[in-house]
Amino acid sequence: MIVRSISDLAPVEWGNGTSHRLLTEADGMGFTVCETLVRKGTQSALQYRRHLEACYCTGGSGEVVTASGERFKITEGTIYALDEHDPHYLIASDYEDLRLVSVFSPALRGDEKHTLSPDGFSQY
Secondary structure (H helix, E strand, O other): OOOOOHHHOOOEEOOOEEEEEEEOHHHOOOOEEEEEEEOOOOEEEEEOOOOEEEEEEEEOEEEEEEOOOOEEEEEOOOEEEEOOOOOEEEEEOOOOOEEEEEEEEOOOOOOOOOOOEOOEOEEO
């Protein structure tokens, strides 16, 4: 059995927020669970080419926008899943941080970070 608290973990700064990697590859579960904070007023161009990701909003608000421009509001109680390695923009509202529980399959090592730039989608 694995029992772990966010207070036991150092957050990983991923670019426009932080991620507490609660379960990683080393835990042998086959998936990763993170508590993710996206800082208010930020926009991140992201893509996961080796992982599928699902995110459940536990607080705050924002949007996820497809590369083709389709927009989806994200508020507490909303889940979105990137089931086709979708390039996307993750946007936190201007007035509050966005809080997500993120699940990755296969599992992350735990030290991955994004390189955010206007030139394209950050990936790992």
